[in-house]
Amino acid sequence: MSFKDLYGNSEHRSNLAHFAAMATLAASDGVISEQEKTLLDRFANKLDISEEEYKEVMKPTNKYPIEPPVNSEKRLERLYDLFRIIFSDHFIDNEEMVLLKKYAIGLGYSSEKANKLIERSIAIFSGRIDFEDYQSLLK
Numbered sequence: 001m002s003f004k005d006l007y008g009n010s011e012h013r014s015n016l017a018h019f020a021a022m023a024t025l026a027a028s029d030g031v032i033s034e035q036e037k038t039l040l041d042r043f044a045n046k047l048d049i050s051e052e053e054y055k056e057v058m059k060p061t062n063k064y065p066i067e068p069p070v071n072s073e074k075r076l077e078r079l080y081d082l083f084r085i086i087f088s089d090h091f092i093d094n095e096e097m098v099l100l101k102k103y104a105i106g107l108g109y110s111s112e113k114a115n116k117l118i119e120r121s122i123a124i125f126s127g128r129i130d131f132e133d134y135q136s137l138l139k
Contacts, residue, residue, distance in 0.1 A: 015047040035088035066106035
């Protein structure tokens, strides 16, 4: 079944594509941990992903296109969601980094901007932020 055949609603298609990207990142190390599964379940509910869609997305042969939102806040939220999946096991490996960069570029960020967002996000998610960043986050 093709992606477009599943659902015609463009917002739902976008949510499904986003969910599929998160599932791909979760499975990039060859296994989906319990923490990743819990987050995927939560995001499936949040994004209104049906059980049928969930099963279809989780098939290893599926490849879904990235549909970037036009709203910059929504793009950043999608990137944030991916970081939550990646850091659910408190670790980011090289394969996840490659997929994350591809996804950030697919969302519409330039390579340079993607690198900066990823670097800063890793610092935030890993708890390695300096005082100035901490201070600006709390303002």
